[in-house]
Amino acid sequence: METMNRAKIVFYYLILILINFLCLEGVSYYLGKYLETKGVLYKAQETFDDFENYLSNRHPVLGWVPKADVDETGSRIIPAYPDPTRFPACVSLYGDSVTWAAEVDNEHAWSNVLSLLLGCRVANYGGGGYGTDQAYLRFKLNIRDKSKVVIMGFLTENILRNVNQFRNLLYPNHRYALKPRFILKRDGDLKLIPVPNFSKNEYMLLVKEPERFLKHEYFFLEDFGHLNCLEFPYTLSVLKSVTHFYILAKIAGKPSYGDFYQMDHKSGSLQVTNKILINFYNDAMLEGRIPIVLILPTYDDLVYYKKHQIWVFENIITLLKKNAVEPLNIGDDMLAIIGKRNLNEFFTHTTNHLNAEGNKILAEIVYQKIKEKVNCIPTRSALLPEP
Numbered sequence: 554m555e556t557m558n559r560a561k562i563v564f565y566y567l568i569l570i571l572i573n574f575l576c577l578e579g580v581s582y583y584l585g586k587y588l589e590t591k592g593v594l595y596k597a598q599e600t601f602d603d604f605e606n607y608l609s610n611r612h613p614v615l616g617w618v619p620k621a622d623v624d625e626t627g628s629r630i631i632p633a634y635p636d637p638t639r640f641p642a643c644v645s646l647y648g649d650s651v652t653w654a655a656e657v658d659n660e661h662a663w664s665n666v667l668s669l670l671l672g673c674r675v676a677n678y679g680g681g682g683y684g685t686d687q688a689y690l691r692f693k694l695n696i697r698d699k700s701k702v703v704i705m706g707f708l709t710e711n712i713l714r715n716v717n718q719f720r721n722l723l724y725p726n727h728r729y730a731l732k733p734r735f736i737l738k739r740d741g742d743l744k745l746i747p748v749p750n751f752s753k754n755e756y757m758l759l760v761k762e763p764e765r766f767l768k769h770e771y772f773f774l775e776d777f778g779h780l781n782c783l784e785f786p787y788t789l790s791v792l793k794s795v796t797h798f799y800i801l802a803k804i805a806g807k808p809s810y811g812d813f814y815q816m817d818h819k820s821g822s823l824q825v826t827n828k829i830l831i832n833f834y835n836d837a838m839l840e841g842r843i844p845i846v847l848i849l850p851t852y853d854d855l856v857y858y859k860k861h862q863i864w865v866f867e868n869i870i871t872l873l874k875k876n877a878v879e880p881l882n883i884g885d886d887m888l889a890i891i892g893k894r895n896l897n898e899f900f901t902h903t904t905n906h907l908n909a910e911g912n913k914i915l916a917e918i919v920y921q922k923i924k925e926k927v928n929c930i931p932t933r934s935a936l937l938p939e940p
Contacts, residue, residue, distance in 0.1 A: 581787035634674035643673035648706025653679030666916035684714030808853035
């Protein structure tokens with residue numbers, strides 16, 4: 554009888570353990586699916602029916618370029634000065650989707666608003682999803698751009714993109730988003746790692762095991778030397794994700810990329826980003842142009858600064874100044890103009906994209922900065938390229 558009772562107790566505890574395990578696994582599974590949407594856990598692309606379409610649109614150097622709402626020069630359409638043959642650009646912009654002004658129409662994009670303020674055409678060569686590396690390469694390739702003032706818009710989150718080759722590791726559900734990147738050579742100069750070029754069969758293998766194909770991709774080495782996927786036991790996958798930089802930043806209350814601005818961060822992203830921006834500045838100077846490195850804080854940067862009075866990207870400013878590059882951080886100006894109003898009033902639902910009012914503020918700030926750079930109120934004749 555005693556043996557039977559012991560057996561029942563053991564059986565009872567085994568059932569209890571199993572139920573708890575299944576509950577924990579269920580919770581971990583759904584938590585893991587959420588973490589997949591944030592890029593903390595990796596989910597491989599599953600369908601490849603449109604691979605040929607990707608190849609036909611793939612840019613051999615940049616990876617991709619904007620196709621919609623562009624004029625014949627590749628700039629975003631500027632309604633104030635729509636014909637680039639009649640109105641040569643006085644200012645040109647390079648950068649990512651914030652420079653492009655995603656989620657607002659052409660009329661309300663800050664490039665068009667700035668054109669109205671300056672009285673001359675501001676060409677916009679921003680690219681959605683671009684890293685600073687791609688923006689710099691586009692500047693180098695764009696030999697038709699003869700604008701007097703050239704602006705590199707550096708969204709601070711892009712320090713992540715500058716050590717990334719496969720965009721889906723940072724931003725899930727992006728298909729075929731392979732990009733170039735730079736690494737630093739021993740002499741401190743930049744070496745370009747071109748856009749990876751794969752056949753369809755190779756790409757199907759790549760999405761399953763990118764570490765086999767992408768030798769200069771930082772983000773599958775971030776924690777474990779391999780990708781962390783949602784696999785059974787799901788609880789273990791979720792526990793492994795605790796050391797992911799995104800999770801650590803959330804715990805610390807910092808922007809997700811904050812630690813990448815540390816001088817000794819193992820990615821080397823700060824040093825790579827610094828060198829890209831220095832090269833942009835020096836290249837533009839050699840061409841006799843006025844370069845501006847425009848630091849564009851994210852929504853999270855502004856929130857963090859309001860709370861701590863510290864910019865998480867301060868080290869990039871320090872490094873640039875050491876190399877005689879005086880970047881323009883518009884964060885202080887934005888906060889001064891916004892005042893006590895809620896930051897959400899100036900951003901779209903994606904947080905880092907400015908809405909129409911936010912774009913207007915950005916254009917007004919940059920207008921003032923250009924006035925300071927050229928030491929006069931700029932006019933179309935003062936800023937037009939020389940014939």
